[in-house]
Amino acid sequence: MRAAVLGSWKVRIGLGIIGLFTLAAIFGPWFNSVVIGYNAKALNYFAIGQSPNSHHLLGTTSTGQDVLAQLIAGSRNSLLVGALAAVVGTALAILFGVTAGFFGKGVDTVLNFITNLFIIMPVFPLTLVVAGYLQGTGPVTIALVIGVFGWAGGARTLRAQTMSLRNRDFTMAMRMIGESRIRLIFVEVFPQLSGWVSAMFLHGVIGGVLAEAGLAFLGISNPDTVSWGTMIQNAQQQNAILNGQWWWFIPPGLCIAAIGTATGLINFGIDEIASPRLRSVRRAVVKRTRRRTEETSGGLPQPEEAAV
Amino acid sequence: MTQATADVTLAEESAPRAAGRRNRGFLLRRIGFYLIAAWSAITLNFLIPRAMPGSPADSVIATLQQKGGALTADTVASIQKIFGQPRTNIFHQYWNYLGQLAHFNLGLSTSSYPTPVRSLIGQALPWTLLLVGITTILAFCIGTSIGIICGWRSGSRLDSTLSPLSTFLAAVPYFWVALFALWLFGFQLGWFPLAGGYDPNSAFGSSPRFWISTLQYGLLPALTIVFSSCGGWLLGMRNMTITTTSEDYVLLARAKGLSPRRVIFRYAARNAILPQFTSFALALGSILGGALLTETVFTYPGVGHLLYQAVSNRDYPLMQGILLMTTLAVLVANFIADSVYVLLDPRTREQGE
């Protein structure tokens, strides 16, 4: 199954995009100082608001900062928050989902109720308000807040999967032998869920990036950090739109869009493999076959009497 | 009719009556869930400021004093009921909080002192309902309808172009599309105004000029929301339609010689829309989040923009008030969606939760 998943071109492109940004996140500042030559935060009052040119490939901000450098450096913060949020979110999803699915009855009722509650509640405003209360808004804090409020959807899936696993013959057999439930969870159930968990983690990273950007845009961010969200926010505050400085806010948005598209593609690809019916057969292929058959066999055999 | 079939028939005659009983049970369970959820939301609202570092109550009082001078004892008391009364038992606090809430008293806004939070929300709410309500339903209907066509004719040129396009559109974050649209259509092309919900020069609510300007100002945000959210619905419906089309009951419908329109709508789409509707209900929470961002970009005077201002100004009472209102609103919307779903799918009346 894993091989099939990686074989889909949609999944490959999606993973490729994410891979590219991960590289940017890891090597960003080094790349900035060595290749581009500008620090993301370096102010330069001699180069304010320049449109893209040979010195600054993506132009500069209203304080002379190089946009491209910011973009690359920003990927680190964005992805960091995304990854951390995903870790927290996935951990919580496993905690709630697997426990509820495995132990059932009372435990399940309570945990499931909490999960349903978090699914329905408007998470973003909630995140916004809580983040608004908190005094320190460094990347770690933001990631924690995003993770704590965003695990519910994954928990529901894991619960359903765990419940179906629990009812399968091999689990029942092991429980009859007397296998301890904790051991069962770790040794038997987890490996089966690994596919779901990794998909959920990936989703969580991307969701985290989007949430961070949204929060930063609304002003919830550490003033020191440079991330795609803060770039857009700064652009908004400095009236980039009114000044026509499209190079400032369009590239970071495109990066976020790229990450979002990567998710979509991966989802699409996985969906198609999970249910092959979604792999649409091109009508062109069918028409081609029919035409070919008619040509080679000299048309379909003549009916005895003309049809109606 | 053999004896066996006669016996079986007799046993099954009572089924319709039993179904009615199960119906009611199911509905009661759902109401129960929502009541508990609403209570949880209120309680969460109560707990959050008390769980936060620092003392929000003191900070609110301090800010208000800065702005308006001395505060009456009543005002101080009401603030403390929301944010935390010192030296009071927590259950006592909870009780006082609930009491205050029952009077629809959400406190006074610190950033727009002395306007009560209640009126600020009241002013902003219609704008959001108008914008978000209409556009969401519009996007759902458009996306779903095109999705049906794409799903029924999967593999055709239409489908092959629209599906990847929708994937991309669904992935792009709302607020960036909003920014882009604002820049392109508002700034570059100058077709739309750049901020606000209505023409600031016209008197509020009276003249036709005002109403027309609401349309003019609301069009770009509306188009942005519809444009970005359409894709998600399209893809979901397309996939569900493809799955449904390969079901046996659609095969039987075609075998019966029914007209294609009837097969598509009465058999395929009618069943495919059920899970689609469920995801719509679940998405209401995140739709609100998206609306929040869109309103901020366009400086549209809705609840989303209000929340943004509240957070920027650290206007705690307003933040709390909006949070509570939006949470309850989403719960109500979900409940309505759930009830409609029961009407749509006769099978749910059998199952409990």
Next chain:
Amino acid sequence: MNALASVPDPDDDLLLDVRGLTVEYAMAERSVTACADIDLQLHRGEILGVAGESGSGKSTLITALTRLQRPPAVTTAGQILLQYENRRLDLVQLEEKQLRALRWNTVSIVLQSAMDALNPVMRLGAQFADVLREHEPRISADSIVARTRELLGLVGIPDNRMRSYPHELSGGMRQRAMIALALACNPGLVVMDEPTTAVDVVMQRQIIGQILRLRQRLGFAVVFVTHDLSLLLELADRIAIMYAGRIVEIGTSADIYAAPRHPYTRGLRDSFPPLHAPLQKLSGIPGTPPDLNELPVGCPFEPRCTHGFDACRSDRPELLSIRSGSSQANGHLAACHLHDARLQPPALPTELSAHVDR
């Protein structure tokens, strides 16, 4: 033994004449032939059973016969000649619009699982009403109710179930409702796709009994597709055995039971021990059905056959007429080189030349 079996007049009553039907699945890389060169004849009121394992092409045959296939399945050759109101129509040549007018009136289907085949969000009565109204646009609401009541009565379902949803009915009731639905427009032919596979043995018996009674009363023909040969031996007048997309043997059910001439048929028949026979060792058929993507050059059954010889590996056998011992060898055909004298096969094994009386 089916007491009602009669040998119909070969020409006058010919309802369905399928010649050389071939169905392919057009994939991006290449095509897979699901059914090849299918020849079938069906007379009025006759029950034809089609038996085969999964992957034999029997499900494709159903959608092909009823012209219900969707891409990527394509009918690439053959004719499906249907006798309709003194005319012979080739269903393959008809356009979808023309076909729609004929559907349910001439050919109807009964599917395997009524839970999946009945629209879950429509009441039972409505599912009858829409097909009645489609083929008779001016029919009155009263007539619809009356006719629905009549049809449900045929299968023993009470009137008050007309307002029920499919999930409110028991499994057996749903299956019977589907049979009643199939008869709504008085078709000449009903194609049944494993209608008894999803129900228990007791219900199976009831449904078979119902089908036979209804056939007696209304005179429709049946194509009954299943993997269960023993069922067909009870129910069908004639039986066709499918393997790897082709018919490998066809004959009366008596002949197929008493004198199977193809090793595969014999293997199938011997997999079902008779209830009253003395204890004997059960023999299955070793191996698995072939992958339709990679069919062998010669006989597709050869890898699993114990009687294969050289010709079997190089040439695919065609259906040949068999002269069988004492019974009326009416149209008994088998695709096996062992019966082809021209190829000088080794001596026919006793089991393939014997005639066993029930």
